[in-house]
Amino acid sequence: MSRPANFGLEPLGAGVGLRRExxxxxxxxxxxxxxxxxxxxxxxxxxxxxxxxxxxxGEHYRLIAHGVSLSIGSSDPLDMAHLRAVKRFCDEIGSPxxxxxxxxxxxxxxxxxxxxxxxxTDEAVRHVVARVKVVQDVLERPLLLENVTYYMAPxxxxxxxxxxxxRIAEEADCGLLLDVSNVLLNSRNQDYDPVxxxxxxxLHRVGVLHLAGFEPFDGVWLDSHxxxxxxxxxxxxxxxxxxxxxxxxLVEWDAEIPSLDHLLHEADLAQRIMDETAAExxxxxx
Amino acid sequence: MAxxxxxxxxxxxxxxxxxxxxDAVQRRADLAQRFPGLAPxxLDDLAAIPPERIRVYTRLVFAGECSLLEWACxxxxxxxxxxxxxxxxxRSPRELGLELVHRMHAHRPWRSPSxxxxxxxxxxxxxxxxxxxxxxxxxxxxxVDFERTETEVFYAADTPLAPVSxxxxxxxxxxxxxxxxxxxxxxxxYVALRRYGFDVAAFAEQYRGVRPLPSAPDPPSRPWxxxxxxxxxxxxxxxxxxxxxxxWAALSACGDDAPVSLNDVAAAFLNEMIAxxxxxxxxxxxxxxxxxxxxxxxxxxxxxxxxxxxxGGR
Numbered sequence: 285m286s287r288p289a290n291f292g293l294e295p296l297g298a299g300v301g302l303r304r305e306x307x308x309x310x311x312x313x314x315x316x317x318x319x320x321x322x323x324x325x326x327x328x329x330x331x332x333x334x335x336x337x338x339x340x341x342g343e344h345y346r347l348i349a350h351g352v353s354l355s356i357g358s359s360d361p362l363d364m365a366h367l368r369a370v371k372r373f374c375d376e377i378g379s380p381x382x383x384x385x386x387x388x389x390x391x392x393x394x395x396x397x398x399x400x401x402x403x404x405t406d407e408a409v410r411h412v413v414a415r416v417k418v419v420q421d422v423l424e425r426p427l428l429l430e431n432v433t434y435y436m437a438p439x440x441x442x443x444x445x446x447x448x449x450x451r452i453a454e455e456a457d458c459g460l461l462l463d464v465s466n467v468l469l470n471s472r473n474q475d476y477d478p479v480x481x482x483x484x485x486x487l488h489r490v491g492v493l494h495l496a497g498f499e500p501f502d503g504v505w506l507d508s509h510x511x512x513x514x515x516x517x518x519x520x521x522x523x524x525x526x527x528x529x530x531x532x533x534l535v536e537w538d539a540e541i542p543s544l545d546h547l548l549h550e551a552d553l554a555q556r557i558m559d560e561t562a563a564e565x566x567x568x569x570x
Numbered sequence: 571m572a573x574x575x576x577x578x579x580x581x582x583x584x585x586x587x588x589x590x591x592x593d594a595v596q597r598r599a600d601l602a603q604r605f606p607g608l609a610p611x612x613l614d615d616l617a618a619i620p621p622e623r624i625r626v627y628t629r630l631v632f633a634g635e636c637s638l639l640e641w642a643c644x645x646x647x648x649x650x651x652x653x654x655x656x657x658x659x660x661r662s663p664r665e666l667g668l669e670l671v672h673r674m675h676a677h678r679p680w681r682s683p684s685x686x687x688x689x690x691x692x693x694x695x696x697x698x699x700x701x702x703x704x705x706x707x708x709x710x711x712x713x714v715d716f717e718r719t720e721t722e723v724f725y726a727a728d729t730p731l732a733p734v735s736x737x738x739x740x741x742x743x744x745x746x747x748x749x750x751x752x753x754x755x756x757x758x759x760y761v762a763l764r765r766y767g768f769d770v771a772a773f774a775e776q777y778r779g780v781r782p783l784p785s786a787p788d789p790p791s792r793p794w795x796x797x798x799x800x801x802x803x804x805x806x807x808x809x810x811x812x813x814x815x816x817x818w819a820a821l822s823a824c825g826d827d828a829p830v831s832l833n834d835v836a837a838a839f840l841n842e843m844i845a846x847x848x849x850x851x852x853x854x855x856x857x858x859x860x861x862x863x864x865x866x867x868x869x870x871x872x873x874x875x876x877x878x879x880x881x882g883g884r
Binding site: 325329330331332333334335336352353357358359388389390391392393394395396397398400402403405407408411435436437438439440441501502503504506 | 634724
């Protein structure tokens with residue numbers, strides 16, 4: 285049986301993360317942007333400035349929800365009120381899917397406000413798989429889990445990171461948001477081959493890609509989202525596109541946020557690389 | 571032990587710090603003592619993590635919280651730094667901020683991803699655990715409350731009520747006093763009425779963007795009554811000074827989100843004026859009192875402190 289590419293999701297082309305610093309310019313200039321990724325936590329249970337601007341931007345642009353606090357791997361119970369709020373938000377903005385991170389951010393009811401890696405164990409796989417099913421049922425749309433950067437591996441004695449991700453995606457029947465920069469960062473921090481890593485994932489489940497900048501910090505490569513996309517990430521991005529074809533890559537920038545034009549320039553570059561690589565992929569051999 | 575125990579141990583290692591050092595064998599022994607419920611293989615796995623890699627997360631978690639507080643409460647942190655410097659503390663604003671966040675997390679752990687909760691925790695932490703800076707400057711509590719109020723107003727959910735539109739204002743201006751007093755308004759639940767020991771908005775205006783503060787702040791001068799609403803166009807928190815107890819009484823007469831006629835608001839305003847007059851102030855001039863009342867309304871509409879409860883708002 286053939287498996288649909290892109291996890292059956294519509295490839296949207298290159299988009300950018302919506303950030304508060306750019307609201308005014310987006311509303312006034314209305315630049316050409318294929319889609320914006322929005323973080324529900326910045327809007328849930330809120331009103332005033334942020335929700336007004338999101339509504340005005342949503343009148344002209346495609347918006348896709350990407351969460352940061354699902355805490356899918358936590359041993360705390362799933363926050364059903366939060367999930368229902370995320371569903372309402374996705375419905376309101378017309379987000380056909382929802383993505384969040386394969387990690388935990390809260391445990392013992394304490395918020396760590398960071399993406400903490402899970403142990404790569406069979407127990408964690410079963411735990412996450414069960415929760416993904418609940419999440420997809422509540423959200424009534426596909427969930428895409430993002431591979432996170434990890435500076436420490438709580439356990440890899442049972443399986444590798446790639447096996448951990450693959451088993452969860454296959455057993456829960458969910459999609460993947462492949463953060464290409466995270467693959468590169470992890471390959472440097474954990475010393476593995478990023479292309480071999482790609483080849484060990486169920487890439488047909490990848491529906492969205494993330495691209496972001498990183499920098500050295502305290503002896504590791506840090507996923508700072510404060511720098512331009514690294515040249516090596518662009519190279520790896522080509523490798524991904526060669527394997528999966530046109531998709532929905534997204535440029536993220538969360539600190540030291542540059543001008544909107546700078547961000548759009550990076551998104552245009554992603555689109556160009558994707559178009560070129562996808563064309564090579566489909567062209568008949570010379 | 572199950573996954574829950576491992577995740578809990580990771581949380582504690584990140585927040586409280588990894589074992590002090592030594593090789594993996596020593597670390598494993600330390601971990602076994604600290605987390606007696608973990609299975610041998612779980613202890614092996616945790617002991618295999620280099621402590622410096624755990625400390626990367628420690629720094630990221632606290633730096634992230636510190637950045638959020640610097641965004642939400644910049645003046646409070648700047649004032650606390652100035653007060654600490656006055657007491658001989660030579661640390662940078664960031665170093666002091668990180669230390670505060672560490673202590674705050676231990677005292678009041680952050681239980682949700684909400685910035686509102688973080689800022690509420692900060693206010694409680696200052697009140698309960700920062701006796702020294704509070705004793706050095708009695709305005710600190712007001713400043714922290716001011717910034718927390720702005721955070722609350724900024725994030726609060728919308729009300730179904732609409733700002734008073736320019737067209738409505740024009741219509742109101744053309745009405746007779748009787749017609750005008752029949753109009754209905756409401757104070758959104760997120761609007762905050764505050765009594766502070768000094769004009770915190772003026773202080774904020776003076777020092778926004780100044781880091782670090784050039785000196786420790788002056789002592790509070792005279793009480794300031796204010797309301798914080800949301801500007802109609804920008805949605806930004808906007809402070810409005812209340813000129814005396816009559817204005818306070820008028821706005822207090824407006825219940826949260828509950829429509830009230832301007833007649834009721836005016837009655838509260840005038841009653842307080844009469845009470846003030848009877849208490850020894852100069853007798854009230856009714857025409858002048860109405861002028862003051864309508865001027866108050868215009869300021870309230872402008873600052874989003876009162877919204878229209880009539881249909882046909884913006």
